[in-house]
Amino acid sequence: MSGTTRVRVATTPAPGTETVADATAATAAAVLERHLEGTLDVVRRLDAHRERIARWGRVLAERLDAGGRLLVAGNGGSAAEAQHLAAELTGRFRDDRRPFSSIALSTDTSAVTAIGNDYGFDEVFARQVRAHGRPGDILLLLSTSGSSGNLLRAAAAAADLGLLRWSMTGSAPNPLHAACDDGIALDGAAANVQEAELVAVHALCVAFEHALEDRS
Structure with a gap:
């Protein structure tokens, strides 16, 4: 209506009159708070692996720069x-730089499904390691549980071929951590460990590119 302004006044529910929606929202906020606190706790634990990640970056730069x-x-x-x-x-x-050879073994769906169909799912990575891996290459295996059969077989195949084996896992001891030459093991819920993997991946990239700069 022309010339008429309607004003909506926000009111706070009186104590004891909160709705079901209010209670649901409060519960959801608490659940999210616990999840995010768990994520931050696991990410903070990466700080204990700072020197290891820096060393991995140097080794990765050295080997990939040499054609590995x-x-x-x-x-x-x-x-x-x-x-x-x-x-x-x-x-x-x-920053811009030349590309380096790196293969994620889960991305070739034809290879994964063919190997899985013909040899079983436990061989989907190991057979690719035997196909692509050469002495001096590096195999990095990521697992929140540290007990995946296909990753353990990949680690064994890499050992046979002379690859350097690294792992990022949940809490240790676990079989994959034990099967590799070096590893980052983080205590925490699986989802939080998986979130910390991304931070670790980026930290490794930082260390790798810094090492490349030192080599130039």
Whole structure:
């Protein structure tokens, strides 16, 4: 209506009159707070691995700069982080530089499904390691549980071929951590560990590119 202004006044419910929606929202906020606190706790634990990540970056720069290759694998969300890392190395992370050879072993769906169909799911990464891996290459395996059979077989195949084996896992001891030459093990819920994997992947890229600059 022309010339008429309607004013809506916000009111606060009186104590004891909160609605079901209010209670649901409060519960959701508490659940999210616990999840985010768990994420931050696990990410903070990465600080204890700062020197290890810096060393990995130097080794990765040395081997890839000399023509070596990084093979990287994981299942589910960890496969996504493996693919993420491979993309950062073949593309770039921060500044422009030449591309480096890195293969995420979960991304070739024809190979994964053919190997899984013919040899079983436990062989989907190991057979690719035997196909692509060469002495001096690096295999990085990501697993929140540290007990995935296909990753353990990949680690065994890499050992046979003389690859350097690294792992990022949930809490240790676990079989994958024990099967590799070096590893980052983080205590926490699986989802939080998986979130910390992304931070670790980016930290490794920072260390890698810094090491490349030192070599130039």
